[in-house]
Amino acid sequence: MSSAFDPQRWRADFPVLRRSVHGKPLVYFDNANTAQKPQAVVDAVDGYYREYTANVARAVHSLGEQATAAYEGARDKLARFLNVPSRDQLVLTSGTTQAINLVAYSYALPRLQPGDEILVTQMEHHANIVPWQLVAARSGASVKAAPISADGELLLDRFEAMLTPKVKLAAVAHVSNVIGTVNPVAEIARLCRARGIPLLVDGSQACPHQRVDVQALGCDFYAMTGHKLFGPTGTGALWAKREHLDAMPPFFGGGEMIRTVSFDGTVFADPPHKFEAGTPNIAGFIGLGAAIDYVENVGIAAIQAYEAELLAYATEALQSVPGLRLFGRARQRAAVMSFLIEGVHAHDVATLLDHEGVAVRSGHHCAHPLMQFFGVPATARASLAFYNTREEVDAFVRALDKVRRLLA
Numbered sequence: 537m538s539s540a541f542d543p544q545r546w547r548a549d550f551p552v553l554r555r556s557v558h559g560k561p562l563v564y565f566d567n568a569n570t571a572q573k574p575q576a577v578v579d580a581v582d583g584y585y586r587e588y589t590a591n592v593a594r595a596v597h598s599l600g601e602q603a604t605a606a607y608e609g610a611r612d613k614l615a616r617f618l619n620v621p622s623r624d625q626l627v628l629t630s631g632t633t634q635a636i637n638l639v640a641y642s643y644a645l646p647r648l649q650p651g652d653e654i655l656v657t658q659m660e661h662h663a664n665i666v667p668w669q670l671v672a673a674r675s676g677a678s679v680k681a682a683p684i685s686a687d688g689e690l691l692l693d694r695f696e697a698m699l700t701p702k703v704k705l706a707a708v709a710h711v712s713n714v715i716g717t718v719n720p721v722a723e724i725a726r727l728c729r730a731r732g733i734p735l736l737v738d739g740s741q742a743c744p745h746q747r748v749d750v751q752a753l754g755c756d757f758y759a760m761t762g763h764k765l766f767g768p769t770g771t772g773a774l775w776a777k778r779e780h781l782d783a784m785p786p787f788f789g790g791g792e793m794i795r796t797v798s799f800d801g802t803v804f805a806d807p808p809h810k811f812e813a814g815t816p817n818i819a820g821f822i823g824l825g826a827a828i829d830y831v832e833n834v835g836i837a838a839i840q841a842y843e844a845e846l847l848a849y850a851t852e853a854l855q856s857v858p859g860l861r862l863f864g865r866a867r868q869r870a871a872v873m874s875f876l877i878e879g880v881h882a883h884d885v886a887t888l889l890d891h892e893g894v895a896v897r898s899g900h901h902c903a904h905p906l907m908q909f910f911g912v913p914a915t916a917r918a919s920l921a922f923y924n925t926r927e928e929v930d931a932f933v934r935a936l937d938k939v940r941r942l943l944a
Contacts, residue, residue, distance in 0.1 A: 546834060547923045549574040559895025563928045563935075568713050568872050568919035569897050571766045573827070581768060584819045592818055595791055607818050610825030617828050618758065619749040620775050627781070627808040628821060631772035632740045633663040635759035636707070638774055638811060639736055639859035640667035642784040643757075644705050652674030653702040655733075657682045657719075658909050659692055659712045662902040664738045668707065677704070681905065689716040696727050706735045708741035714901045715864025715916065716847075716872030718742075725754035734780070739936040740764055744831075744921070745870045746840045750775050767827035768820040774811075781807035788813040825873035839922045846920055847871040850929045857936050863910055871920035873902070876885060877936070880943045882914040888942065889916075892935035 545879055547553050550572045555562050564572060584606065591598035592607045615623040629635045644654065654668045658681050668679045680703075682695040690708075699706070706728050711718050721737055728735040736757035742748055743760045750758045759782070762771030776784075786793055786804055790813035795803040804810040831839070850873060859878035877885055886898035897917045900907045907913060918932065 541922075542826045543842070543923050544629065546574075546825075547925075549576070549830075550923055551575060551578070552869050552924060557893045557895070558891050560891075561931075563894040563924075563931050564640035564918060565918040565922075565924065565928070565932060566895045566897050567744070567921040568764070568917065570763045570769065571744060571921055572923070573766055573823075574830050576830050577767060577823045577826045581819045581823040584822050586938040591705075591815055596678050598789060603818055603822075606718070606822045606825065607816070609921070610828075613828045614773055615823045617743075617748070617832070618773075618775055619751055621751060622778065624806070624808055625775055625778055627773045627774040627811045627915075628816060629759075629774055630770050630817065631761040631763070632720050632738055632759040633667075634810075635757075635772055635774035636663055636736065636738065637667045638784075638787045639757050640671045640757075642787045642811070643734075643776075643780060644668070644674060645671040646785070647704060648672065648675035648677040649789070651702060652677040652704045653700070654679050655682060655695070655698055655703045655706040656680070657695070657708050658684045659688065659717060659774040659906050660707070660709055660903070661713050661738060661740070662904070663740075664707050664709060664736075665905070668705075670785060678688070679911040684717075684909065687866055688712065688717045689866045690717070690719055690724075692720065692727075695724065699727060699731050699733060703730075703731075703733050706733055707738065708735070709740075711739075711745065711870045711872075712864070712867040713741050713872065714874050714903045714906050714915070715866065716869040716919075717864060717866040718746075718868035718870055720868075721753050721755065724833065729754060741870060741872070744839075745837050745843060756780060761826065762820070762824040765824070765827055766831060768817070770817045771824045778807070781811075784811075786810050786813070790814045809906060834922060835849070842922055843871040843920055846926065846929070847873075849926055850918070850920065850932075853929055853933045854936075857940060859940060860936070863912075863915055872917065873919070874917045876912065876915055877940050877943075880940065881915045884943055885916045885936075885939055889932075892931075892938065894932050894935045 588599045588602040590603040592604040648734040737755045739760040758775040763769040793813040863874040882898040
């Protein structure tokens with residue numbers, strides 16, 4: 537394990553990591569579900585509510601100006617973090633789910649015709665399946681899924697073969713939330729561009745673990761979530777190429793997304809504001825701005841390198857647990873491990889691990905088709921972050937062995 541990165545240096549910044557669960561020190565291995573928040577994020581949210589609560593873009597008084605500056609400052613930070621060409625191409629949303637629905641209803645639905653296809657993969661989260669099914673049902677289009685290998689890797693040649701003229705949009709996960717597979721998004725984007733097919737990337741699980749550069753990736757749309765990036769819940773964003781945003785009608789209507797309104801009609805604001813009706817999650821985005829500052833201080837490259845080492849350590853350690861089946865062996869993986877213990881239900885594993893102070897997720901992980909592919913109803917999932925340690929992995933493995941002996 538590299539000595540260059542010391543997780544203990546950063547753990548002290550996360551208050552919840554100091555607590556105990558059932559009398560045991562907390563081992564938080566549910567980061568793919570939501571990440572913990574550093575004190576800097578908590579303070580940023582608290583500061584807004586204590587010191588300058590006001591609506592944004594609506595007031596000229598000092599509190600309103602301060603709130604607007606902090607809120608729009610978060611957009612600037614996120615734009616730099618994703619290396620978007622212009623901050624005006626970044627629509628602030630409640631998360632990836634809203635971002636994908638925005639593309640589904642505002643971009644895809646007006647363009648879909650009977651017989652058209654939307655291409656996804658077998659490893660997608662429901663948020664990157666269900667919106668496409670809904671607009672496909674309304675338009676007469678259909679949703680197709682490109683297959684994956686037994687190791688959980690996208691079969692790129694099969695994906696390419698499915699990029700027929702019927703496909704009007706492709707949508708893929710940058711990183712699988714279940715098995716951690718890192719998809720070759722830049723190559724997928726190249727294949728799509730060669731055929732004039734726009735590509736949406738679900739970046740929920742990528743942004744906390746690796747540098748994301750939307751210009752280098754070459755996709756058309758990129759959706760992300762803030763609460764997995766150590767920020768508050770109810771935050772996220774959609775980046776889209778300017779020509780798409782200009783051509784897309786608003787998805788929601790209301791205040792602050794207009795130029796003028798009369799009973800004869802409405803003139804909408806320019807992007808991104810025409811997609812941001814109503815009062816936003818101001819405190820949440822101020823907190824997200826603080827989270828981005830924090831991650832950049834830690835260093836995303838350092839995070840990626842350390843998590844790769846920790847994942848390798850954990851994967852090897854799990855081999856010592858008799859009867860444990862690990863799902864997904866992709867060559868490029870983020871720090872996510874889905875597993876089962878022979879003869880033990882995933883929910884029982886997670887419940888008993890909790891009594892040992894270890895927090896993991898159990899269930900279908902909002903990925904029913906992937907569970908069906910592996911032939912199981914559910915798995916347990918351990919997902920790591922840069923504040924996790926080898927000692928926690930050791931405690932996790934000891935707890936797993938205890939669970940196995942109790943239930944097997």
